[in-house]
Amino acid sequence: MTIKKKFTTVIKINGVKIGDPKTFAIIAGPCAIESEKQMDAIAKPLAKMGVKLLRGGAFKPRTAPNTFQGLELEGLKIMKRVANKYKMGVVTEVTDSKFLDEICKYTDMVQVGARNMQNFQLLKELGKIKKPILLKRGLSATIEELLLAAEYIISNGNPNVILCERGIRTFEKETRNTLALATVPLVKELSHLPIIVDPSHGTGKKSLIEPMTKAAIACGADGVIIEVHANPKEALSDAQQQLTPDEFKKLLKNSNPIMKAIGKTMQ
Numbered sequence: 001m002t003i004k005k006k007f008t009t010v011i012k013i014n015g016v017k018i019g020d021p022k023t024f025a026i027i028a029g030p031c032a033i034e035s036e037k038q039m040d041a042i043a044k045p046l047a048k049m050g051v052k053l054l055r056g057g058a059f060k061p062r063t064a065p066n067t068f069q070g071l072e073l074e075g076l077k078i079m080k081r082v083a084n085k086y087k088m089g090v091v092t093e094v095t096d097s098k099f100l101d102e103i104c105k106y107t108d109m110v111q112v113g114a115r116n117m118q119n120f121q122l123l124k125e126l127g128k129i130k131k132p133i134l135l136k137r138g139l140s141a142t143i144e145e146l147l148l149a150a151e152y153i154i155s156n157g158n159p160n161v162i163l164c165e166r167g168i169r170t171f172e173k174e175t176r177n178t179l180a181l182a183t184v185p186l187v188k189e190l191s192h193l194p195i196i197v198d199p200s201h202g203t204g205k206k207s208l209i210e211p212m213t214k215a216a217i218a219c220g221a222d223g224v225i226i227e228v229h230a231n232p233k234e235a236l237s238d239a240q241q242q243l244t245p246d247e248f249k250k251l252l253k254n255s256n257p258i259m260k261a262i263g264k265t266m267q
């Protein structure tokens with residue numbers, strides 16, 4: 001890999017500095033935006049816990065075509081209204097560049113999902129906008145391919161890229177993916193870009209999300225993105241991996257000693 005680290009990129013979104021060595025960013029919210037009531041029910045407790053960045057999918061890349069596909073533009077408007085109410089920033093996934101202009105109106109950070117990490121045409125379009133991009137590692141992408149995908153965005157004019165380790169597909173079947181946490185310190189050696197971890201998609205199992213969050217903090221990640229739903233059992237996607245607000249609160253509390261031990265504060 002040839003990308004050389006000459007500086008550290010720090011990206012500020014809604015007051016949260018991602019990439020700053022002294023802070024750890026928390027992004028939380030449901031897998032998908034389902035309704036205004038559902039978004040309010042989760043944003044309210046998250047805001048109370050100090051979470052400043054809200055996630056939620058409006059364009060859902062689902063494996064099966066007969067499952068919930070997302071509320072699309074209507075969903076974006078819902079999330080923005082709710083986020084404004086609680087003074088939160090918003091991140092959502094783009095699956096097709098034809099929606100990019102609309103998505104940019106309603107979001108503070110644009111997510112490229114694992115399935116689109118090497119959609120080079122989309123990456124080039126994302127290079128033309130100014131919004132920060134959350135680039136998730138592809139299901140079977142190497143670290144080199146992840147960094148080169150980031151280069152597509154950067155070399156087309158947008159330097160604001162945050163990488164995300166969200167697990168890769170291996171022979172292991174007990175977890176949804178294999179969360180490759182060594183990616184974090186390695187990316188820190190190879191690149192100036194911030195990197196966060198997604199322990200929700202990385203494991204697909206509620207019980208593993210807290211231990212993997214602690215591990216992400218300990219290995220030097222710049223933040224985590226975690227799926228949280230007021231009523232996970234009723235969730236229209238990824239019901240098995242979404243935490244309740246109480247479970248998430250406990251995760252934050254239990255992660256704090258590790259945060260302190262490495263001299264970071266949670267944002």
Ligand code: PEP
Nearest residue numbers: 057113114115136166201
């Ligand atoms: C998501 O974060 O909503 C998502 C679909 O994740 P991934 O692209 O990592 O599978």
Ligand code: MN
Nearest residue numbers: 031227237238
């Ligand atoms: Mn999900």
